[in-house]
Amino acid sequence: MPRNSTTTGGRYDDDDDRVWNCGAWFEYILVVVVSSILLIAASVLTIFWTIYYRKGFNMDDPKLQFNLHPVLMIGGYITLSGFSILLYRICRCCSHLIVKLCHTFFHACSIPCIVIGFMAVWDSHNQQQIPNFYSLHSWLGMITMGLFALQFVLGFFSFLILLCCENATYKFRSTMVPIHASFGVATFMLAIATAVTGLTQKAHFELGENYSQTVEEGIIMNSIGVILTGLGIIIPFAVRRSNSPANCKVYVTERI
Amino acid sequence: MPRNSTTTGGRYDDDDDRVWNCGAWFEYILVVVVSSILLIAASVLTIFWTIYYRKGFNMDDPKLQFNLHPVLMIGGYITLSGFSILLYRICRCCSHLIVKLCHTFFHACSIPCIVIGFMAVWDSHNQQQIPNFYSLHSWLGMITMGLFALQFVLGFFSFLILLCCENATYKFRSTMVPIHASFGVATFMLAIATAVTGLTQKAHFELGENYSQTVEEGIIMNSIGVILTGLGIIIPFAVRRSNSPANCKVYVTERI
Numbered sequence: 001m002p003r004n005s006t007t008t009g010g011r012y013d014d015d016d017d018r019v020w021n022c023g024a025w026f027e028y029i030l031v032v033v034v035s036s037i038l039l040i041a042a043s044v045l046t047i048f049w050t051i052y053y054r055k056g057f058n059m060d061d062p063k064l065q066f067n068l069h070p071v072l073m074i075g076g077y078i079t080l081s082g083f084s085i086l087l088y089r090i091c092r093c094c095s096h097l098i099v100k101l102c103h104t105f106f107h108a109c110s111i112p113c114i115v116i117g118f119m120a121v122w123d124s125h126n127q128q129q130i131p132n133f134y135s136l137h138s139w140l141g142m143i144t145m146g147l148f149a150l151q152f153v154l155g156f157f158s159f160l161i162l163l164c165c166e167n168a169t170y171k172f173r174s175t176m177v178p179i180h181a182s183f184g185v186a187t188f189m190l191a192i193a194t195a196v197t198g199l200t201q202k203a204h205f206e207l208g209e210n211y212s213q214t215v216e217e218g219i220i221m222n223s224i225g226v227i228l229t230g231l232g233i234i235i236p237f238a239v240r241r242s243n244s245p246a247n248c249k250v251y252v253t254e255r256i
Numbered sequence: 257m258p259r260n261s262t263t264t265g266g267r268y269d270d271d272d273d274r275v276w277n278c279g280a281w282f283e284y285i286l287v288v289v290v291s292s293i294l295l296i297a298a299s300v301l302t303i304f305w306t307i308y309y310r311k312g313f314n315m316d317d318p319k320l321q322f323n324l325h326p327v328l329m330i331g332g333y334i335t336l337s338g339f340s341i342l343l344y345r346i347c348r349c350c351s352h353l354i355v356k357l358c359h360t361f362f363h364a365c366s367i368p369c370i371v372i373g374f375m376a377v378w379d380s381h382n383q384q385q386i387p388n389f390y391s392l393h394s395w396l397g398m399i400t401m402g403l404f405a406l407q408f409v410l411g412f413f414s415f416l417i418l419l420c421c422e423n424a425t426y427k428f429r430s431t432m433v434p435i436h437a438s439f440g441v442a443t444f445m446l447a448i449a450t451a452v453t454g455l456t457q458k459a460h461f462e463l464g465e466n467y468s469q470t471v472e473e474g475i476i477m478n479s480i481g482v483i484l485t486g487l488g489i490i491i492p493f494a495v496r497r498s499n500s501p502a503n504c505k506v507y508v509t510e511r512i
Binding site for chain 2: 131135139140186190197203221
């Protein structure tokens with residue numbers, strides 16, 4: 001069955017050869033369900049780890065203040081940003097503007113998480129006189145934050161503000177789409193790399209010799225790392241796949 | 257200018273709307289050159305790090321025997337496998353069979369690197385009575401090795417042995433292509449995640465407190481990590497991009 005969506009103003013990239021059969025349905029549901037489960041599992045398991053093994057949160061104790069860092073960073077960079085990216089796969093049949101607004105909303109929600117998550121570790125380190133920005137984790141984290149901020153500002157201006165004068169800015173915005181989408185996936189993958197190095201670092205700091213005795217906490221931390229790596233594979237795969245339910249739009253981003 | 261390659265037996269996926277203009281040429285050259293530089297830089301910097309800072313290699317000393325591990329793993333999993341994947345972007349105008357054979361050759365070359373690299377750390381740990389398979393690095397490494405072995409066996413049988421009876425096995429092989437390509441990129445990204453956790457672990461083990469004093473060796477190790485993360489972004493991007501030089505084939509794998 002050929003796809004019968006229309007290429008509205010050249011915004012969508014359409015191919016008659018992309019059919020929506022039983023296998024494609026199965027793949028679509030599998031990818032969306034598995035991605036959603038992993039996105040939620042990453043945050044839930046991190047919250048469980050910090051509360052159960054790391055004694056939860058307390059802003060008056062720098063050690064417990066640190067615990068906000070993994071929870072908010074994984075919540076903001078992975079779960080919220082991940083769902084924000086996945087929206088382009090899930091909400092295929094919604095209006096383009098609604099998908100964009102939801103995408104912006106999810107990313108906007110992740111900003112306070114990232115800012116507070118960063119302040120938590122910065123303040124906690126300073127109080128304990130631990131140096132900042134020396135590790136691979138912090139280097140990758142800085143690059144991720146820079147790219148995320150740039151992406152948000154560029155995305156916000158290109159897609160929402162410039163939408164006010166839609167026709168005049170069409171060419172500029174259509175040039176921005178593949179760049180924004182590529183760097184968006186890159187930022188997500190950078191966040192995953194930052195998170196797994198952070199987990200490894202934390203395991204060695206907190207568990208020390210016990211880490212090599214395969215303690216329960218080590219297994220939980222490794223499991224968070226495996227889930228995050230799984231997300232680093234499935235989310236870019238999900239958003240780049242070119243098939244979609246019949247009668248739905250195929251975004252240019254899928255070609256990237 | 258419409259692309260004028262032919263869809264030989266449905267093996268290639270062709271679109272008239274994919275044009276090869278000045279911008280596409282620039283992007284093609286940029287991606288290929290940057291990817292190649294990063295792939296070589298990752299191995300060169302790792303060799304430099306192990307020889308200059310970690311006293312090189314010696315099979316009689318378990319500490320120096322360990323040094324084979326990062327060099328061979330990054331050489332095998334990243335540089336050789338990376339070039340093997342990148343071939344599908346570089347050798348667009350070569351015969352499909354030649355690209356496949358070169359792809360198999362590069363991957364075959366990476367196998368001894370991976371096996372010796374694994375044996376080096378296994379033997380080194382056992383001699384020093386350090387436990388194995390407890391860290392996130394080792395967990396991710398095991399998943400990567402399993403996926404790599406499965407990929408090699410499936411790829412080898414599907415694409416080379418079954419080529420003997422080309423027509424009879426066409427449908428099976430064409431089903432295998434997207435699966436093989438997806439899991440290939442996934443294995444590469446898993447290898448990157450494994451490498452950055454390994455580098456973080458090694459930095460904490462070997463440098464200890466000095467790591468936080470931003471020592472020279474720490475900067476070199478962090479730089480290797482940044483290069484590897486860059487590769488984890490640019491290689492999947494390079495192999496998935498749908499544009500290619502005029503008159504050249506566009507492989508189905510680019511749609512994945």
